[in-house]
Amino acid sequence: MRGLLAGFRLELHVVRANPDSLIPLVTAPLFAIIFLAIVRQGGRSDLEPDALMAPVLMSLWWIALVQAGSMITADRWQAVLEPLIAAPTSLASVLVGRIAFLMCVGLLSFFEVWLAGWLIFGVSIPFEHPLELALTLAATALAMAGAAVAFAALFVMTRNAYTFINSASFPFYVLGGVLVPVAYLPDWIEPVSSVLFLSWSADLLRATLKEPAVDDFWGRLGMVLVLGAITFVLGRAILFYVLHRMRAKGELATA
Secondary structure: OHHHHHHHHHHHHHHHHOHHHHHHHHHHHHHHHHHHHHHHHOOOHHHHHHHHHHHHHHHHHHHHHHHHOOHHHHHHHOOOHHHHHHOOOOHHHHHHHHHHHHHHHHHHHHHHHHHHHHHHHOOOOOOOOHHHHHHHHHHHHHHHHHHHHHHHHHHHOOOOHHHHHHHOOHHHHHHOOOOOOHHHOOHHHHHHHHOOHHHHHHHHHHHHOOOOOOOOHHHHHHHHHHHHHHHHHHHHHHHHHHHHHHHHHOOOOOO
């Protein structure tokens, strides 16, 4: 717990010194305006709540992929990875604390898109199932944190991390059904989407915004958490291997 809190406070200072980390909070309301304009032009006012939730998922994914994913790599370039590893608390706990702070920042996009939709289009998020909506957002943030740990560990192993970052955003938005439900995609894509927690989160968020009762809520919420936990465990194992290899080869300070 001490490491988590230390990482949370550390990332707070990092974001204060480098506000570029908050770019997703700038783009989220812009995406909300674009998506709302599209569904209104298409005469699908029933999809307006979905258009507001898509930018929230996009912001969380972008933070996990770019900001949190490049965290260890950036520490390595700045020659601060060695002090972090030498600290009494484990690097993994500090990393999770830093990612937790970024996920909290990403959740602010929910209120941003709500405000943007209300001010510009007069559209508000329907709180048909507020408890289910809150639990789904929290579970999604936890799963995103697990994915961020995996990204951070994987990106240290390659010098072409930013090539993957640049190509792993919008394809995953499609595979995850962030704006367009997976059911509308070709049948061969559905098995791939089913192993992505993002698709479960997107479908569940859409269900919480509609008037009928949410079907199998706890089972679907559990899938988000289970898939996120699997991603975290894999990322933690990769991180252990990477740190062991860098210690053995003296590559901690290698940029």
